[in-house]
Amino acid sequence: MSYPITRPRRLRKNAVIRSMVRESALSVGDLIYPMFITHGKGIREEIEALPENYHLSLDRLIDEVKTVWDLGIPAVLLFGIPEGRDDLASEAYNPKGIVQNAVRLIKKAVPGMVVITDVCLCEYTSHGHCGIIEDGYLQNDRSVELLQKVTLSHAEAGSLSFGQLLPRKAWPHPRLSSVVSR
Numbered sequence: 001m002s003y004p005i006t007r008p009r010r011l012r013k014n015a016v017i018r019s020m021v022r023e024s025a026l027s028v029g030d031l032i033y034p035m036f037i038t039h040g041k042g043i044r045e046e047i048e049a050l051p052e053n054y055h056l057s058l059d060r061l062i063d064e065v066k067t068v069w070d071l072g073i074p075a076v077l078l079f080g081i082p083e084g085r086d087d088l089a090s091e092a093y094n095p096k097g098i099v100q101n102a103v104r105l106i107k108k109a110v111p112g113m114v115v116i117t118d119v120c121l122c123e124y125t126s127h128g129h130c131g132i133i134e135d136g137y138l139q140n141d142r143s144v145e146l147l148q149k150v151t152l153s154h155a156e157a158g159s160l161s162f163g164q165l166l167p168r169k170a171w172p173h174p175r176l177s178s179v180v181s182r
């Protein structure tokens with residue numbers, strides 16, 4: 001006798017039953033809105049590689065955040081585009097950097113919004129790698145120290161969640177828990 005012997009479709013029979021037994025439900029409350037923050041004034045430029053996503057300057061940020069919040073989306077994920085780049089990604093952990101300033105503005109204007117930040121050095125290094133490069137290799141341990149500094153600066157600005165790629169060695173920053181529990 002070939003498989004399947006029976007086809008138990010009774011739980012898919014109609015919308016009411018499907019709604020009762022479904023294991024996953026996606027709503028607007030699950031969404032996270034990505035935002036790409038750039039220097040300058042009056043900027044809201046569509047990103048060519050990411051249609052309907054925009055580079056926003058800080059003065060255009062809050063209007064967008066309020067719209068997102070009014071739609072019921074509870075979280076934003078911030079990516080920063082620095083003015084300058086160097087070998088140590090200094091702008092990534094500058095307390096007055098583009099992301100840190102954006103976090104402060106958002107938390108002031110829409111305190112309930114969950115602000116997630118991208119803990120990453122790629123956008124901030126002159127070579128585009130996510131850490132310190134020496135002798136042709138990524139220096140993991142020293143790079144993690146920089147990532148800790150990034151995380152701490154984001155937390156001090158008011159961000160509560162962080163995404164990052166490098167392995168979680170010596171992570172998080174020793175001062176991070178006292179900052180986020182304030």
Ligand SMILES: [Zn+2]
Nearest residue numbers: 120121122130
């Ligand atoms: Zn990175």
